[in-house]
Amino acid sequence: MIVLFGSLTDEPLAAVVVGLTDRGADLLLIDPGDEPAKTGLAFEPATDPLSGWLRCGERSIALADVSSVHVRDTWPIREPQSRERHAALCGLLDSWPTLVVNRPSAAASNSSKPYQAQVITSCGLAAPRTLVTTSPADARAFYDACDGRVIFKSASYLRSIVRRLDTGDLDRFDQLQACPTQFQEYVAGIDVRVHVVGERIFATEIDTTATDYRYAGRVGAEVRMRDTRLPDEIATACRRLADRLQLVLTGIDLRRTPDGRWYCFEANPSPVFTYYERFSGQPLTDAVCELLHTAGDRPIPALQADSLGRAAHQERSRAAPRPPP
Amino acid sequence: MLVLAPPGDRLAGTTRNELARCGMPVLWLDPSDFPGGWDVGWSVSAADGFLAAPGMRVSLTELRSVLARPGSPSRLDAVAEEDREYVSAEVTATMLGLLAGLECPVVNRPRPGGVGRVVVRAGGRLAACGLALAPTLVTWVPDAATEFYRSVCNQRALASRPTGRTKPELIEGRQRDDWLAHAAGEPLVLQALPAGERANVIVIGGRAICLDSDRLGAAERAACVRAAAALGLELAQFDLVLGSAGAVCLEVSELPDLPANGQHEVVEAVCDLLADGAVMA
Numbered sequence: 001m002i003v004l005f006g007s008l009t010d011e012p013l014a015a016v017v018v019g020l021t022d023r024g025a026d027l028l029l030i031d032p033g034d035e036p037a038k039t040g041l042a043f044e045p046a047t048d049p050l051s052g053w054l055r056c057g058e059r060s061i062a063l064a065d066v067s068s069v070h071v072r073d074t075w076p077i078r079e080p081q082s083r084e085r086h087a088a089l090c091g092l093l094d095s096w097p098t099l100v101v102n103r104p105s106a107a108a109s110n111s112s113k114p115y116q117a118q119v120i121t122s123c124g125l126a127a128p129r130t131l132v133t134t135s136p137a138d139a140r141a142f143y144d145a146c147d148g149r150v151i152f153k154s155a156s157y158l159r160s161i162v163r164r165l166d167t168g169d170l171d172r173f174d175q176l177q178a179c180p181t182q183f184q185e186y187v188a189g190i191d192v193r194v195h196v197v198g199e200r201i202f203a204t205e206i207d208t209t210a211t212d213y214r215y216a217g218r219v220g221a222e223v224r225m226r227d228t229r230l231p232d233e234i235a236t237a238c239r240r241l242a243d244r245l246q247l248v249l250t251g252i253d254l255r256r257t258p259d260g261r262w263y264c265f266e267a268n269p270s271p272v273f274t275y276y277e278r279f280s281g282q283p284l285t286d287a288v289c290e291l292l293h294t295a296g297d298r299p300i301p302a303l304q305a306d307s308l309g310r311a312a313h314q315e316r317s318r319a320a321p322r323p324p325p
Numbered sequence: 326m327l328v329l330a331p332p333g334d335r336l337a338g339t340t341r342n343e344l345a346r347c348g349m350p351v352l353w354l355d356p357s358d359f360p361g362g363w364d365v366g367w368s369v370s371a372a373d374g375f376l377a378a379p380g381m382r383v384s385l386t387e388l389r390s391v392l393a394r395p396g397s398p399s400r401l402d403a404v405a406e407e408d409r410e411y412v413s414a415e416v417t418a419t420m421l422g423l424l425a426g427l428e429c430p431v432v433n434r435p436r437p438g439g440v441g442r443v444v445v446r447a448g449g450r451l452a453a454c455g456l457a458l459a460p461t462l463v464t465w466v467p468d469a470a471t472e473f474y475r476s477v478c479n480q481r482a483l484a485s486r487p488t489g490r491t492k493p494e495l496i497e498g499r500q501r502d503d504w505l506a507h508a509a510g511e512p513l514v515l516q517a518l519p520a521g522e523r524a525n526v527i528v529i530g531g532r533a534i535c536l537d538s539d540r541l542g543a544a545e546r547a548a549c550v551r552a553a554a555a556l557g558l559e560l561a562q563f564d565l566v567l568g569s570a571g572a573v574c575l576e577v578s579e580l581p582d583l584p585a586n587g588q589h590e591v592v593e594a595v596c597d598l599l600a601d602g603a604v605m606a
Contacts, residue, residue, distance in 0.1 A: 037509060042464035042473075045448030046457070055466070080490075084512040087487035088463050091445030105446075108438025111414075114369045114422025115437060121370065132419050133366030134359075135377070155422065156414035178360060178404065179412045180419040 001065045002292050003054065004029045005089075006072030011274045012285070013072045019289035030056050032075045036085070043092050050095060063092075068099040068295035070288070071107075072270060099248065099295035101288075106246035107269035111157045113182060116245075116266050123241040124233070125254075125264035129185040136173035139183060143170065146185045151211065155182040162212040184265075189257040192228060193276055194235075196242040196250050197287040203230045204280045225279035234262050241267055249288060251276075326599055327376070327383075328353045329424075330394035335583040337394050339592045340599070349600065352376070352383055356396040359416060361403070365423060372426050390599040391431040393424055394580060432559045432598060433579055440556060442489040443577040445514060447556060451574055454551035455544070459519060459566065459573045463487060465512035470505045478517040483575065485514045493576070516575060521568030527581050528553040528561045529594040536587035538567060545572040552577070559598060 002025050006013040020027055030039055043052025043063060052063045074089050075082040090104040109116050117127040131142040132155055143150050143165060152169075154160035164186060191206040191213055205228040210216035216223045230238070234254070241264070242250045251271025255263045273284040326344060330337035332355055344351050354363055354376065367374025367385055374385045401409045424435050443451070448458040462473040474482055474496075484504045485493040493516070496504055504513055524538035526549045533546035545565070552574075553561040562581035565572045584591060 036465075040464075040466040040469075041512075042462060042466050042469035044460065044462050044473075045445060046452070046459065046461045048449060048452055050449065081511055084487050085465060087442065087445065088465065088512045090441065091463055091487060094441070094446045095449050097449075105436075105438050105441075108436075111437050112418035112421040112425075114418065115425045117369045118372075118422070118426050127370055130369040131366065132369060132422060133374075134364045135366045138366035138375075154411070154415060154418075156411075156418035158411055158414050177364065179408075179415050180360060180365065181415070 001026045003066050003069045005074055007031050007033050010072050012272055015274050015285040016288055019285050023293050025293050028056055032073055049097055066098050068292040070101045070292055101248045102269050109245050110269050113155050113266055119244055120264045123244055124237040128187050128263050131183045132180055134177050134180045136176050139173050142183055149186040150183050151186050152183050161215050164211055187255050187263050189255040192254040194238050194252040195273055195284055198291040200287050201235055202282050203228045204276045227280050227282050326351050327388050327391045329356050331355055331357055331396040334394050340595045343592050343596050361400045388429045390429050393431055440579050445487050450555050451552050454555050455548040456552045456574050459575050460517040462515045465508050467505055467508045470508045473515055481518055483516040483518055487512050487514055519566050519568045519573050521566040524565045524567050526563040527591055530559055530598045532594055534590055536584050540567045
């Protein structure tokens with residue numbers, strides 16, 4: 001039994017449903033957009049193994065009968081009642097002794113890109129020079145230090161269009177005091193999206209003139225993608241990053257500079273892999289389906305909560321300084 | 326030392342006073358005052374930067390340790406309604422990245438997504454540390470709640486919400502109607518309340534301090550210390566029931582309050598933790 005959370009209007013989930021159905025998998029799809037009364041959940045966190053059940057419509061299943069779970073979406077957290085459902089489900093997904101792609105605690109690393117940047121560098125990947133600030137003077141100094149080659153984007157999980165900073169933006173720096181902002185040195189080069197799917201890794205080279213290829217159409221730029229091969233050390237670092245973030249499935253954004261250096265921007269815990277598959281022809285949906293369908297044959301990657309939030313620090317920690325006598 | 330806490334935080338306030346009494350320079354910043362009340366700027370790759378409030382500016386490399394007690398941004402009223410979600414998310418992302426990256430000890434160093442409600446998310450991890458969780462049900466199905474209340478809780482239970490936004494409420498007998506019948510609309514957490522003595526244990530680094538019971542054994546103390554470490558908490562409060570079969574855990578909080586009795590022992594231990602660098606990396 002495989003449980004899927006999300007909506008069939010979500011392209012990756014719809015593709016996975018088709019792929020798993022073709023494999024003859026037994027599926028239970030729970031759409032958070034459905035009438036709340038359609039679903040039911042009861043679980044006992046104190047039991048070992050975890051006991052409980054999940055209901056969708058007329059069908060109820062025991063949690064113990066589930067071999068894998070794919071999470072694309074859960075209940076929204078804006079409304080109090082759905083926020084409670086979200087919290088209950090996250091509790092289950094974090095403690096469920098089965099393969100969960102991805103557990104909420106692991107996916108949460110994407111809520112802070114500055115946090116992720118520290119984990120990224122601890123895994124041996126380079127991150128661009130990054131400043132997070134509320135200080136106009138600080139931002140101006142960074143702009144000058146980077147010779148004006150600076151982009152800005154959200155520091156949080158909220159999607160934003162990556163933009164180059166231009167001289168007109170400097171006049172708006174006084175607004176920084178109302179909201180911390182993340183600035184990064186612009187790194188020229190070729191974008192490479194890496195998908196780590198369990199043990200498998202796929203690299204897709206993206207050819208475009210747009211600053212943010214996801215929105216190339218808005219600026220009249222074209223996008224082309226093709227399968228590519230990563231240098232061994234970069235592939236190893238990507239696997240290490242996925243492992244350290246405890247993401248069974250992740251989309252890692254890299255850029256290769258003209259002189260052959262590699263930079264990493266972030267690891268997406270809920271990648272829209274079908275977008276890359278459509279351009280590149282890489283069998284990403286097939287890999288995700290295989291991962292979910294054969295989960296019962298492999299050990300379960302349990303959540304190592306005590307390493308979360310500390311991964312970056314552990315790498316860089318030094319003997320704690322003592323206070324003055 | 327930096328204390329990052331709301332002004333009404335008694336544990337943080339008393340700790341600050343004690344540190345100041347010992348001659349340690351302490352900077353207090355209210356997290357709900359950010360952004361607007363103070364500034365931050367740091368280079369993520371270099372782990373260097375500053376904190377600035379009116380009349381002062383501190384380099385991040387000058388910080389010896391941090392007591393971090395999270396609060397929500399309260400200055401969002403001044404932000405246009407359509408921008409509040411964005412600003413709130415950016416503030417959270419900034420503080421998480423900043424505190425995660427500081428080279429100095431941070432008590433408690435935050436993690437993405439937070440610890441969450443431990444009894445909902447980490448019962449298995451408590452058990453692995455030798456700390457049994459009280460029989461607990463998480464559900465939004467009224468029939469399941471009613472059956473658990475009747476058969477497991479013997480019609481006496483603590484009821485609360487999965488987010489932990491309200492304190493657990495003791496329900497008995499017919500009071501169940503208020504909670505159980507509405508479970509479909511509001512998911513709930515039901516916990517059986519075993520017979521025994523309630524005890525609060527505050528774990529501070531490797532120490533477990535229990536101020537309201539002398540029945541807590543060494544094994545239970547050690548289990549609390551292990552559980553706090555497994556949850557990544559240097560400072561945590563365990564709500565236990567000490568029964569004939571040993572200790573059973575009802576709740577774990579990452580934000581312990583200052584106890585009514587024995588404040589000095591707790592504050593001294595927090596000060597030691599901040600001062601001697603014994604915080605887990």
